Amino acid sequence: MPDIIILSGYRSDWLEIKRIEQASEDLGYSHQIFSVEDIGWALLNPIKSYKKDSAIINRIGLMSQVNYIQPMITFNGYELFNNPSVTNICDNKTLTTACFEAAGIQSTPTIWIPITNHPRLKVREIRKSIVDTIESQFEYPVVIKPTGGGRGWKVTFLKNREELDEYLFNDERILANPWGLYVQQYKSHIADIRVVVGKKKGSPLEIFAALFRIPMKECIVANTSQGNPSVKFEISDRIKSFSFKMCQSVLDGATKLDGVKDRGILLGIDILVNSDDIDLRNNIRDLGNQLKSSEEFKLTHMKKRFKVDFEDKDKKFHSDMDRYMNLEIYHEIKELLIDGTSKANLFASEANATIDFGDLTHVFSEGKVARGIVECAVSNLE
Structure with missing residues (x-):
């Protein structure tokens, strides 16, 4: 019987983890939880003590941490769920x-806007470029969100230019997001x-x-x-x-x-x-x-x-x-x-x-x- 290893992080849900633990027990699998925050990147050492047929369930919930963890796990011969290609x-x-x-699946009209944080570019130029790109593609209202975000973080409905300016000015993390912005025409x-x-x-x-x-x-x-x-x-x-x-x-x-x-x-x-x-x-x-x-x-x-x-x-x-x-x-x-x-x-x-x-x-x-x-x-x- 394989072992179940659950990877958690500060954005993990305690109730979710408990449910997976209970399901593992009900199905007859032994299980253990490893927290990225508790043991840091020494995480791989305790996992190495498990059998190679262990199922490692990724519940970290933070994209940057997941991107670091995936190669560490897969290069050492373990199976991560969901598979890294799927998660990416x-x-x-x-x-x-x-x-x-x-x-051929119908989806809402979408554009992706990369964010270039070059030291020679002024912040106001970056913001202006984002605004110009959006307004050249869509009529308001639009929905904007970080490309690599999740769980509703910074997903915002914008009715006009003033609200877009406010969105880009009020949170420095928006322009620090390495994944860029994902913008959609609002679909009623x-x-x-x-x-x-x-x-x-x-x-x-x-x-x-x-x-x-x-x-x-x-x-x-x-x-x-x-x-x-x-x-x-x-x-x-x-x-x-x-x-x-x-x-x-x-x-x-x-x-x-x-x-x-x-x-x-x-x-x-x-x-x-x-x-x-x-x-x-x-x-x-x-x-x-x-x-x-x-x-x-x-x-x-x-x-x-x-x-x-x-x-x-x-x-x-x-x-x-x-x-x-x-x-x-x-x-x-x-x-x-x-x-x-x-x-x-x-x-x-x-x-x-x-x-x-x-x-x-x-x-x-x-x-x-x-x-x-x-x-x-x-x-x-x-």
């Missing part, structure tokens, strides 16, 4: 978009869906979870890792087929990078649903009871995870339900999500190899996703 595609939004385009949508898709090596793709994510009115970011509530739903054949196509495009891209034709994989697939036929401005309280329990869970979870008191977050969660955006009216789009009978367009948003599985546990209490992580990781050893 999913953590770099430009590569994800390239995979979608190669597969009525649903933001996260579908967890994966496969064991030698097996077909399957759905592990489906989540209807709910952002606040003040922010388009729907990431549950930021405390946003979510609703479970039964997936339609249309969305299932679209999710499989997106996941397969990432698999095909990874094969082009490393030549591996079959592997275990587990991804969080993001889909935007657009339709002009449905008005979602009413009956927001239909979800009241379900959202309230989700809010209480998330408040507790956020405080424990980040060890800080989110007073502003408390006020947001316990305010009137009308503060939520209109796309939370789950019952009004039930036909669209389940039956697929409405006229709808599905747009690929992104595929994320470091999906925050722990934030799904209040919806999927059976831990199916965590079990899928372990099973798909172990399948790569066969």
Whole structure:
């Protein structure tokens, strides 16, 4: 029996780690957790004491650390999950978009803007170049995010030039991001869906979870890792087929990078649903009871995870339900999500190899996703 090694970091989710631990035990595997912050880059020494057929599950969640860790692990003959080629595609939004385009998948219009921090370039020149590039390609509003970011960090909806200037001036880390900026034409949508898709090596793709994510009115970011509530739903054949196509495009891209034709994989697939036929401005309280329990869970979870008191977050969660955006009216789009009978367009948003599985546990209490992580990781050893 292989051993399960879980790599964690300061951005890891304690609940997520616990779920993977429990799944490992349920499946009969011994396991151990190594934290990058606790033992630094001496990390490889204790791992070397494990068998070569150990499954190493990457839950670090920080792209820069992952990029250092991957060669250390793979050069020493260990199998890292998700595979480095898969993670490189999913953590770099430009590569994800390239995979979608190669597969003919409809996605929102996107450009990538590299950031050149040359000492002879003044900061104002860099900012001006970014603004000019965006305005030459798109009309406002736009959505801007760091290319190598995750979990909703610095994802911002910009309505005009003033807001773009403010975005670029207010945070020095934006221009220090070596991966550049990923900019999309804003696409009006009525649903933001996260579908967890994966496969064991030698097996077909399957759905592990489906989540209807709910952002606040003040922010388009729907990431549950930021405390946003979510609703479970039964997936339609249309969305299932679209999710499989997106996941397969990432698999095909990874094969082009490393030549591996079959592997275990587990991804969080993001889909935007657009339709002009449905008005979602009413009956927001239909979800009241379900959202309230989700809010209480998330408040507790956020405080424990980040060890800080989110007073502003408390006020947001316990305010009137009308503060939520209109796309939370789950019952009004039930036909669209389940039956697929409405006229709808599905747009690929992104595929994320470091999906925050722990934030799904209040919806999927059976831990199916965590079990899928372990099973798909172990399948790569066969």
